[in-house]
Amino acid sequence: MTASASSLLRVLLLGSGGREAALAWCLHRSPLLGKLHVLPGNPGMSPWAEAVPGLAMGDQEALVSWCERKPIDLVVVGPEQPLVEGLADRLQEAGIAVYGPTAAAARLEGSKAWAKDFMGRHGIPTARHRCFRDPGEAIAWSDSCGFPVVLKADGLAAGKGVVLPADREECHTVIRGMLSGEAFGDAGRSLVIEERLEGPEVSLFALCDGQEAICLPPAQDHKRISEGDRGPNTGGMGAFAPTPRATADILQRVREEILLPTLRGMREEGHPFRGTLFLGLMLTAEGPKVIEYNCRFGDPETQAVLPLLQEDLLEILHAIATGGAVGETRTAACSGSALAVVLASRGYPAGSSKGDVIHGLEGELPARVFHAGTALERGQLVTAGGRVLALSAQAPSLAEARQQAYAAVARIRFEGMQFRRDIAAGASEEDS
Ligand code: AMP
Ligand code: GLY
Numbered sequence: 001m002t003a004s005a006s007s008l009l010r011v012l013l014l015g016s017g018g019r020e021a022a023l024a025w026c027l028h029r030s031p032l033l034g035k036l037h038v039l040p041g042n043p044g045m046s047p048w049a050e051a052v053p054g055l056a057m058g059d060q061e062a063l064v065s066w067c068e069r070k071p072i073d074l075v076v077v078g079p080e081q082p083l084v085e086g087l088a089d090r091l092q093e094a095g096i097a098v099y100g101p102t103a104a105a106a107r108l109e110g111s112k113a114w115a116k117d118f119m120g121r122h123g124i125p126t127a128r129h130r131c132f133r134d135p136g137e138a139i140a141w142s143d144s145c146g147f148p149v150v151l152k153a154d155g156l157a158a159g160k161g162v163v164l165p166a167d168r169e170e171c172h173t174v175i176r177g178m179l180s181g182e183a184f185g186d187a188g189r190s191l192v193i194e195e196r197l198e199g200p201e202v203s204l205f206a207l208c209d210g211q212e213a214i215c216l217p218p219a220q221d222h223k224r225i226s227e228g229d230r231g232p233n234t235g236g237m238g239a240f241a242p243t244p245r246a247t248a249d250i251l252q253r254v255r256e257e258i259l260l261p262t263l264r265g266m267r268e269e270g271h272p273f274r275g276t277l278f279l280g281l282m283l284t285a286e287g288p289k290v291i292e293y294n295c296r297f298g299d300p301e302t303q304a305v306l307p308l309l310q311e312d313l314l315e316i317l318h319a320i321a322t323g324g325a326v327g328e329t330r331t332a333a334c335s336g337s338a339l340a341v342v343l344a345s346r347g348y349p350a351g352s353s354k355g356d357v358i359h360g361l362e363g364e365l366p367a368r369v370f371h372a373g374t375a376l377e378r379g380q381l382v383t384a385g386g387r388v389l390a391l392s393a394q395a396p397s398l399a400e401a402r403q404q405a406y407a408a409v410a411r412i413r414f415e416g417m418q419f420r421r422d423i424a425a426g427a428s429e430e431d432s
Helices: 018-028 060-069 080-084 087-093 103-110 112-122 135-144 168-179 248-268 301-308 313-321 398-409 425-431
Strands: 009-015 033-040 074-077 129-132 149-153 191-195 201-209 213-215 224-226 230-233 238-241 274-284 287-294 337-344 354-357 368-371 374-377 380-384 387-395
Touching (some): 009 313, 018 033, 018 301, 018 313, 018 368, 060 087, 074 087, 074 313, 080 103, 087 103, 103 112, 103 248, 103 274, 112 129, 112 191, 112 248, 112 287, 129 135, 135 168, 135 191, 149 168, 168 191, 201 248, 201 301, 201 313, 213 248, 238 301, 248 274, 248 287, 274 313, 337 398, 387 398
Parallel strands (some): 009 074
Antiparallel strands (some): 129 191, 149 191, 201 213, 201 274, 224 230, 238 337, 274 287, 337 387, 354 380, 368 387, 374 380
8 A cells, every 4th residue: 555645644552561662663664654652652662653741641531632633543552441441432432543442342351250241142162150249159159169260350450360279268368358359459349250271372363343353373471470380470471473372273263163253242232342352262172262351462472473464554453443344354464483572670570670770772682672661761771660671583483583582682681680481482392
């Protein structure tokens, strides 16, 4: 597609993490882009996007009037919170094109209880479950259901609302903590208890127009802080794509049994899903099952997946946001394999260390650098959050991408830097 200067798009991207850094990098490559603004952004995005000063992402009214004044042709929403709070609805009312679902459609992520009921209504494969508000009933059911369980806060809990209890005692303690509001505030006052499934996990992003979707390559996240999948859960310590675990047969089943029924169900219920549907899947012995829906791109999977894309992301997102259709459901044109390693700060995930100077980013690195928790202090780049950087390499094979990403990691240091050495360890051996 060619575009005249007047038709170039002015885009606002919302968010500040590594996922948004990867989105900014990818949108910036589009020949359709006029100008990319980001709110609030981070220091690593400055080559691709200009930060909007003096505006808060949560202030919907100020945001809408800023977009009207510019004017902005497309808003791309990175995180889930503004979507669940209805930002896409508000922008649409004002006639501003937005990529991201309405609040009603974002309930797939915003309420786990609603999502489970939705899957039940539409026969979408997922773990057996029950929802509770009363701790006595929840404890009695967890004791008697006859299978190991997972406890999930109903509402948004910044990725921390899922607990896999080690024994009955911990299970009871967590149920009481969640339902009292102590553990996750109101997000935990309603609780989903579900059967613990087994199998490899796969993250699949589908760019949906309400009816059909363009699927990005299936990715695998590494959620635990320590090598060998030990230690507490984090936001994600690394990811790679495509994962060889999700074979063509499995992806076909996901499409027929999960993706298309989800889009059909949302349409039938009056909430067509337009935006990124992130299927968190477990490949069980009985077939793929949904462990969670998210209404946005994942982090750090996005940092691995987007560099593979051989299509114009901006063109796709803009078409969806302006009511266009993506055509028949298909897989996006992609090439090679990619792997992203997250560098986290001291104390993560219980806390994070701020102000540690980051060394080694000067000059050419063998991988792309996507900033997440960084800040500029007196001209120096310092840590400013739990997940600090993601180093993402893309190559013809996963083994090469892995080698390049870790060569880049070896160049970087900051006080207390943590990372996993085993991102894609098993998978890259199979691949090479
Ligand atoms: P979530 O915050 O929903 O992504 O869940 C965090 C992690 O908990 C998932 O990535 C899984 O590893 C695990 N998990 C969630 N639900 C289940 C389940 N039903 N069975 C086994 N593991 C689960
Ligand atoms: N990587 C998982 C998530 O973004 O929720």
